[in-house]
Amino acid sequence: MSVLKIKEISKIFAGPVRAVDNFSLDVADGELVCLLGPSGSGKSTLLRMVGGFETPTSGVMTIDGEDITHVPPEKRPTGMVFQSHALWTHMNVFKNLAFGLKLRKVAPDEIKRRVDGVLDLVGLNGYGTRHVAQLSGGQQQRVALARSLVLEPKILLLDEPFASLDQHLRERLREEVRDIQQRLKITTLFVTHGQDEALSMADRIVVMRDGKTEQIDRPDIVYREPQTPFVAGFIGTMNLIEGTVSNGIFSKAGYSTPLPVSDGPAILAVRPEALDLSVVTENSQGKVHRVTDYGSHGLVDLELLDSTRIKAMVSHPDLFRAGQGVTLAPRAIAAYRGNAVIHRA
Amino acid sequence: MTIVAEGSTGTNENRGGPIGLLLVALPVFLVCWLVIWPIISAVMRTLWLTSETGEKRFSTETYQFFFSDPYSLSNLSLTLWTTCVCALLLLLVCLPIALYLRFSTSKVAAYVQGLAIFPMFVPSIILSFAFIRVLGPNGTVDLLLNAASLPKMRSPYLTPWGPVIGLVWDNIPLTVLILLAGLGSVSNQAIEAARDVGAGKLAVLWHIILPRIVNSILVAISFAVLGIFSAFTLPYILGPAAPELIGPFMQRTFRDLYDPINAITQAVITFGFCIVFGLFYVRSVAKNRAP
Ligand SMILES: Nc1ncnc2c1ncn2[C@@H]1O[C@H](COP(=O)(O)OP(=O)(O)OP(=O)(O)O)[C@@H](O)[C@H]1O
Numbered sequence: 001m002s003v004l005k006i007k008e009i010s011k012i013f014a015g016p017v018r019a020v021d022n023f024s025l026d027v028a029d030g031e032l033v034c035l036l037g038p039s040g041s042g043k044s045t046l047l048r049m050v051g052g053f054e055t056p057t058s059g060v061m062t063i064d065g066e067d068i069t070h071v072p073p074e075k076r077p078t079g080m081v082f083q084s085h086a087l088w089t090h091m092n093v094f095k096n097l098a099f100g101l102k103l104r105k106v107a108p109d110e111i112k113r114r115v116d117g118v119l120d121l122v123g124l125n126g127y128g129t130r131h132v133a134q135l136s137g138g139q140q141q142r143v144a145l146a147r148s149l150v151l152e153p154k155i156l157l158l159d160e161p162f163a164s165l166d167q168h169l170r171e172r173l174r175e176e177v178r179d180i181q182q183r184l185k186i187t188t189l190f191v192t193h194g195q196d197e198a199l200s201m202a203d204r205i206v207v208m209r210d211g212k213t214e215q216i217d218r219p220d221i222v223y224r225e226p227q228t229p230f231v232a233g234f235i236g237t238m239n240l241i242e243g244t245v246s247n248g249i250f251s252k253a254g255y256s257t258p259l260p261v262s263d264g265p266a267i268l269a270v271r272p273e274a275l276d277l278s279v280v281t282e283n284s285q286g287k288v289h290r291v292t293d294y295g296s297h298g299l300v301d302l303e304l305l306d307s308t309r310i311k312a313m314v315s316h317p318d319l320f321r322a323g324q325g326v327t328l329a330p331r332a333i334a335a336y337r338g339n340a341v342i343h344r345a
Numbered sequence: 346m347t348i349v350a351e352g353s354t355g356t357n358e359n360r361g362g363p364i365g366l367l368l369v370a371l372p373v374f375l376v377c378w379l380v381i382w383p384i385i386s387a388v389m390r391t392l393w394l395t396s397e398t399g400e401k402r403f404s405t406e407t408y409q410f411f412f413s414d415p416y417s418l419s420n421l422s423l424t425l426w427t428t429c430v431c432a433l434l435l436l437l438v439c440l441p442i443a444l445y446l447r448f449s450t451s452k453v454a455a456y457v458q459g460l461a462i463f464p465m466f467v468p469s470i471i472l473s474f475a476f477i478r479v480l481g482p483n484g485t486v487d488l489l490l491n492a493a494s495l496p497k498m499r500s501p502y503l504t505p506w507g508p509v510i511g512l513v514w515d516n517i518p519l520t521v522l523i524l525l526a527g528l529g530s531v532s533n534q535a536i537e538a539a540r541d542v543g544a545g546k547l548a549v550l551w552h553i554i555l556p557r558i559v560n561s562i563l564v565a566i567s568f569a570v571l572g573i574f575s576a577f578t579l580p581y582i583l584g585p586a587a588p589e590l591i592g593p594f595m596q597r598t599f600r601d602l603y604d605p606i607n608a609i610t611q612a613v614i615t616f617g618f619c620i621v622f623g624l625f626y627v628r629s630v631a632k633n634r635a636p
């Protein structure tokens with residue numbers, strides 16, 4: 001089984017654009033790691049370097065200890081699933097899957113056996129003679145996945161494979177891919193900019209920003225204990241309130257709360273679901289702007305006295321009306337100064 | 346594929362109206378008058394000959410003459426040879442250029458594209474004289490060889506290779522453009538996916554790229570062949586005096602030998618060959634359109 005090590009990889013495009021900046025990551029055997037980040041953060045570039053489609057400007061990559069940094073893609077033990085348009089439309093499904101095996105001079109009956117096996121795995125039994133154009137978008141991506149899997153790569157790479165599919169199909173394929181990945185115990189690197197995709201599939205998440213790592217952790221930890229304000233704002237919904245601390249009190253526009261850190265600027269981070277509101281008639285800290293009822297819960301948009309917007313999740317949205325004064329009582333907070341956590345409670 | 350012959354006939358649906366019919370009528374009329382009728386009349390004139398007494402009779406003797414006359418036949422075979430060699434050379438020259446233009450990311454590609462398209466704007470006459478100045482006797486190449494005290498080369502000028510070189514050069518732009526249009530339909534991801542499953546450069550070319558552009562190659566070749574088969578200027582200036590290509594042969598039969606009937610016969614035979622290539626083109630376009 002296989003281990004991928006990425007060590008201090010950088011990629012500088014003409015411009016110069018530092019697409020990937022001194023990036024390091026170890027992916028353990030059988031692990032699924034999600035690369036998550038906003039558009040332009042270098043996820044695809046990193047993945048394409050692992051697949052061999054871009055040459056790193058500097059750094060080293062190894063698979064099972066073997067240096068692959070300058071091995072061309074056709075010689076790498078990696079399999080890549082592209083976002084779309086990557087099936088060969090002049091071949092039917094069977095030929096798409098068999099192409100790589102034929103190049104490896106596998107015997108025809110062995111090819112047939114392996115292709116049928118992998119078609120079964122992705123739930124496309126009996127689709128071998130179909131033409132690519134006769135498949136739905138979801139089926140095409142399954143074929144693309146099967147085409148990589150049939151070669152039994154050491155590392156599976158997926159670059160936003162479901163981005164062109166609708167929400168419903170995306171969720172289903174996500175689960176299928178996760179199931180297959182765990183059944184085959186294949187080491188996988190998965191690029192997405194959908195956080196729910198990352199949170200639901202990954203063993204670990206790498207949050208990227210401007211080609212650099214912001215945080216590498218298990219999904220629940222990335223969610224509960226984001227290491228930087230960027231991660232806090234990027235994963236899930238988070239209220240980030242910029243204020244100042246003096247004498248152990250954080251304050252911002254009429255709102256204040258104890259914060260046992262040294263004096264100076266600070267960013268207070270509170271999840272909407274960890275923020276309790278109570279309606280008051282005087283000494284309010286904020287004003288309800290809008291209430292949205294989602295049935296199972298409600299979301300209250302409110303403004304602090306200087307019109308900073310924050311959100312709170314409430315179980316009884318009918319208790320709140322636009323224009324009402326409220327006070328805030330956070331149950332869990334984190335505080336950041338610069339790019340570092342200075343307090344968590 | 347972007348270059349597609351559009352038929353002007355509408356569908357069976359009733360969406361015409363008088364204006365639509367008028368719009369269609371004009372090109373149909375022009376095609377009939379300027380293309381179809383001359384063809385029919387040419388065929389008629391070569392098959393119903395007028396004798397000295399003025400009466401008309403059916404006869405295939407002009408065709409019998411053409412196909413039994415050794416000179417006409419050697420002209421025809423030279424034309425076929427030139428066409429085949431040109432088509433082959435065009436493919437060998439243009440496919441690499443088109444592949445380079447499609448897949449290169451360097452800035453040089455823009456200049457190469459400019460250079461490849463440039464001959465399109467150069468009239469054949471100028472091209473011919475440039476050819477003579479460079480490759481002809483005492484041309485630039487000869488002078489350079491002489492300066493390097495190397496032996497004189499045998500100039501292709503006035504040999505069958507003269508028109509071949511000229512015609513290939515003349516047809517590069519259109520061929521490159523058609524191939525390039527075909528290559529546009531091959532996505533980068535499809536190629537990267539092929540490399541990912543282990544295909545080297547040659548395997549990618551053979552299994553992924555070529556199957557996708559077979560139609561463009563057919564279209565490009567039929568276009569080039571149609572042009573080359575009946576080319577006149579370049580073979581006339583650069584080619585040998587005998588045997589000669591069909592184009593100059595026709596002209597000479599008509600002008601110098603005052604033999605319009607045999608010239609028309611040659612034209613009808615040329616037309617026959619061209620229509621075969623034309624059908625080839627139509628077939629590949631139709632195949633391209635099918636789902
Ligand atoms: N071939 C290239 N030449 C120049 N710059 C490039 C090239 N490819 C990517 N870049 C730049 O590198 C940066 C990272 O791009 P990349 O495609 O890796 O982002 P990404 O995280 O995958 O974004 P997205 O979520 O939109 O796919 C971007 O600023 C992009 O403009």
Ligand SMILES: [Mg+2]
Pocket residue numbers: 043044045
């Ligand atoms: Mg990307």
